[in-house]
Amino acid sequence: MLRTQKTLALAALLMLGASWAHAADLRIGLAEDPDVLDPDQSRTFVGRIVYASLCDKLVEISPALEIVPMLATGWTWSDDGLTLTMTLRDDVTFHDGEPFNAEAVAYNINRSKTLEESRRKSEVASIASTTVIDATTIQINLTKPDATLIAQLADRAGMMVSPKAAEAAGVEFGLAPVCAGPFAFKERVAQDRIVLDKFAGYWNADAISFDTVTFLPIIDPTVRLANLRAGDIDMLERLSATDVGSVRGDSGLQFEQAVSLGYQGITVNVANGDLANTPLGQDSRVRRALSLAIDREAMNQVVFDGVMAIGNQSFPPNSPWYNAAFPVQARDVEAAKALLAEAGAENISIEIQTTPDPVNQQLMQVVQAMAAEAGINITIVSKEFTTQLSDQTAGNFQASQIGWSGRVDPDGNIHTFLTCAGGQNDSKYCKPEIDDLLNGARVSNDSAVRKQSYDAAAAILAEELPIIYLYHQTWLWALSDKVQGYVPYPDGMIRLQGVTVTE
Amino acid sequence: MLSFLGHRILIAVPTIFLISIFVFAMQKLLPGDPVLALAGESRSPELLEFLREKYRLNDPLYVQYFTWIGNALRGDLGVSLRTQQPVTELIAQKLPVTLQLAVMALIIAVVIGIPAGIISAYRKGTWIDWLANIVALSGLSVPNFWLGIMLIMLVSVKLGWLPASGYQPLSEDPLQSIRTMLMPAFVLGTGLAASLMRHTRSAMLSVLESDYVRTARAKGLNERTVVLKHALRNALVPIVTVTTLLFGELLAGAVLTEQIFTIPGFGKLVVDAVFNRDYAVVQGVVLCTAIAFIAMNILADAMYRVLNPKMRDQ
């Protein structure tokens, strides 16, 4: 009798416990539809948000931007900086059951380097070869010292895909990606949703409390927030700055933010073809005048309700790489006019191109109004993003309002834009001193040495201003109050380890 | 009938051919190098050149065109430059969505428009007619994207009755599926209801004043039978043909509606593809839409011919 009762009680308790562990689905609203889901081919910011749940990387960053172990447990540099030896976890399997080991890492790095469609080639350019020491140790051999490599391995270049699946699928890997992250790919309906299922064999399974994650691209920020309010999604990224006040005041919602690693500014055409022959493009005094004419605090207040972080360098003011000797200057219309007079450029007209999206349009209208008072007449030329990018590369612009989402390593936010041969240097600004400083900063693993180089570069750039920095985006997340444990990261990624949902 | 159909299909062929050339040319003329957008942040010359070779963008235009057409005839419309997904698959995924939206909008339009048109025609000249006309014209005049935003704010956010966006396939959850489509279908349907009401009214009017109906009345049939059984049946001819054509307009109207309500249908697909310079998708979708539209036209004409002889006894 007693035993039956005990069994019944136990059974009841178990069932109670089981019902608590019912299917938990997290629904996340994205600002865009990601592109191809192959870490080696992917090229969008929003794609990386999906990867945070789908593909683990060799190393990870902490919210304070330190590099911490993930699939790799430790790493050491050789004295000459040409060899990076990494030790790996031994308890990791890919979503298809294949084991993760040094051979897999070697395969992945090779793929990033040699796959024809690979967009990661420039990120791993310094890697000459890899040597598998044993199952959990891999040696990466570089052609030249590269301080940025570790940070690259904390992003898409370090995301590990299953060699078996990648070999079989080739360039179509993105249609059914197989990685080693907390969630495995289940299905994708273009422009509608991406669904990931919990991977039972995840090495850090305890940190994960959802059975599925669904990413829903909802482009319009108003509609995205409406969805959150209606309970159709649990969290969203890139909340509209002007909605922050309302989210803060809503007891059913939470708000998180983090200053991004990138920047938003006006890139000036200084040497890219005929259109560089403008007072703005040819004379740094004119550029400095434009920068002085802008009241960044007011601009921030009017367009973003004060939520963004104003800036004047490649790095945000709260970054350790920021040169504090050159703080953001307050508006000074008189000084601007004086500079323009000096340069013989009073009452000039310039065209600044930007995209038609409302936020950028507002931003440029504010800049336009402020610059007009100093005698700089701005015409706003709207081009859709694809055209804008094309025209920039071709030199078909005078100035362009464009930004960068930011990379962990400081080099990633400056080198490609401001070195003579920089891949994204559309302004074609070229100064050998800057090249030396930035190339030197890449090579040394010593932060102090690098900081010196970046400081020196900032001093030169503050005079020359090929890019007039305006502000640094603040990543804004809105979450339902049922979501607990979310940690905001400056790279804008949504990491679900440690996140739970209460009922 | 067969010869009529054959003739129409025959002359549709050069039209479709023209459309394909037209849509291809339009895409190629759009400014902005698609390869740059494809390459993203790593703009190494080798990668750009590789992408150009891969997507045959270096070939002369006519070669690109004929390659595309040749593949299309074999059922291969290429792949999306953005996600590598085959275009035919994308179309197969999106078409049912827009179709569901269109059908729901059409139902709303028919349910509102046809009875309104009948009543308006029957009560021609009275204040009911006048009111119905104003309401119909108002429905035509409201910008549907504005109506959509207003509805989202009111119904989803303030009242919480319906979801603000998203889509649930009918097969998965029919009730939720209809709920997500209700507002967009309403927005689309009201514009169409207005159009339908006016066409119904004019068709009914010409029938009600015809000899046929006068005979029916003279025979002593009661009004209700006259209107509903005889007049309506004959007025249905132009109404049905117009409805078939309106279906084509629906597909076009769905473009903005899908953007606002984030419905992953045809309209949204093609607008996004134009902005992303996703050539294969735009070409494939516009071609399919155009073929469907032409087919609808032929169907409408055929139905008119079939139903028309019955009208002859006026």
Next chain:
Amino acid sequence: MTALAQTPSDTLPPRAPNRAWARMRRNPVALFGALLVGFFVCIALLAPLLPIPGPAATDWGAIRKAPSMQHWLGTDELGRDVLSRMIWGAQASLLAGVVSVGIALGIGIPLGVLSGYVRGWTDAAISRVTEALLAAPFLILAIALAAFLGPSLRNAMIAIGLSAVPIFIRLARGQTMQVMTEDYMESARAIGLGHGAIIWRYILPNIFPPLLVQATLTIATAIIAEASLSFLGLGQQAPAPSWGSMLNTAKGFMEQAPWLALWPGIAIFLVVLGFNLLGDGLRDALDPKGR
């Protein structure tokens, strides 16, 4: 309205403008439409003369203020007076409507009349092209053209105008063919009038009424199309105001400043309603069967 051509034959159905005008005057709905259209045309033309602040006059201290005595319709996201932007925006919308239809008529009528008059291979070719253009959804066509030409009001008008050309080709062609079957055409040819004279004196005046009706209705569609393109970012560019782009910005502030979305929407609705009522009135007035 056009002056009526002198005709030698009196089998020409009487289309005295006076009678049509009288019918219009008796139609209250059409008059209401004309009133609406007239109102917006007036404020669009008078915009520079009215005592309102400039549409681009920003004021950082008065962001998104509700309607008040100082700003009758409130202020927008950059502190500009909404009433002023609405009035100046009328220019953009009306211009868009009229110019695009003008373009459509200018290309559509000659091609349509040519097609209907000459028949044969010319007609076949033009008809196929027209069908091809009509098969592509109107808005997609306009979006692609606007994207191709670059976002601006001028390009949006061109894009909408070109997209509307096939409608007028088809109408002009159909009407031309109908006129060709009338008795007086035989007489005209019999007295030896040249093609040019026939087209100018017989065809054009007789196809004019339905074209006018269609033009009025298409202006309404064009205004909505311009608003749609501006909504997508392809029309009138900042800081010049346009009702469509005002709606585009307004949707981001539905909570903080809902009135921003209300006024442009109502304005578009009223002006489009006006043109639709006017077009309907014209159709009823000019249609000899008179419904």
